[in-house]
Amino acid sequence: MKNVAIIPARGGSKRLPNKNILLLDGIPLIVHSIIFAQKNAAIIDAVYVSTDDAKIKEIAIQYGAKVIDRPSKLAGDFEPTVCALKHCLEIINDKEIESVILLQPTNPLRPENLLQETFEVYTDKSCDSLFTVTRNHQKFGKIVGSEYIPFNYEIGQRSQDLEPIYFENGLLYITKTKAILNDEIITRNAFPYQVNHVFSTVDIDTKEDFDYAEYLLKKSKT
Template sequence: MKNIAIIPARGGSKRLPDKNILLLNGIPMIAYSIMYAQQNPEIIDAIFVSTDDEKIKEIAIKYGAKVIDRPTAISGDFEPTVSALKHCLEVINDKKIENVILLQPTNPLRPENLLKEAFDIYQNKSCDSLFTVTRNQHKFGKIINDKFVPFNYEIGQRSQDLEPIYFENGLLYISKTAAVLKETIITKNAFPFEVNHPFSTVDIDTQEDFDYAEYLLKKSKK
């Protein structure tokens, strides 16, 4: 194995219970990331789901992924994702693995050619990692002493004249194995791959997020 995909999926979810296995247009949410990885066999050699939940485990196996049982010690609400990735690599223990592709189950919708385009850039750039970002078009500010203080613009400035500012959208991460083993996903020389697509705004954590994802999915199929 040279490149592996890891999908970290805990069982606990407070704001949207069992969100990783909710049926999104009739398919368990976690299955979307598994199927996306399966659509890229020329890049991904194996697909692993890291979980502490039996229902997630059953669904992952049903859809063709291998499962790594995640210890309770690294399954808490505040545990960083990289802990699960590092644990997977230690369990697999294959020194031939060069790259880890992180697919978050809470980002079930991805542009079809995203991985192919991103991986091509990743291979041709002198970087240890790549992650996807999206340009923001909003006017941000802070509230200080009950007053609104613009952050990325000046009062009266047109939105189209804003200095470009971006957010990490969570669609895709690619990292060198060595970086993950050092508990890093986004390295200092990480390449920010820009994705401006409706799917880049979907990161499911609430019922409203889920409903919006379902709407976009049905709309895209039309």
């Protein structure tokens, strides 16, 4: 059975124009995910980039990825990612593909052994999907009218005593092909794999996010 990596990268970013091709550490943002996939060739049989953008397509091919041309109707601001994945699988049309590794280009920094570790768990647990999460230690609340209502704590409670709460960090998703074809990335029996690494705090959507990623990347090299 085969496993493929799919990197969805449309060209229509609003808050940070052309973010998927901005240079991070000297190479386009999207290339960090391509290289991560290529370094895991023992697990990943092929690397695909789904895009509607000619420049992204050119860069992806230059760095050795295969490209699936995404139709404009699947590249809108509100189009779910699963639609792009499903379109890729339908175009590739390979019945031997068992699982898809989704790598979002906006999460370019990942611990080196992340895929090896998660794929082992994904296989051992026999689940239909796995996604990465990170514990959050902040105190959250809602504002209703002019009243602040704590969500995950009581006023005066110490941060270290909070009930554990986690966020979907976007670093990595592994999903059975059959689930994606049924419009699911995170399935009912998905395994939440905890990642306690500073890279899990990077999700690039603004210039400030990009600068933070650049800072962490430089710091990690020293």
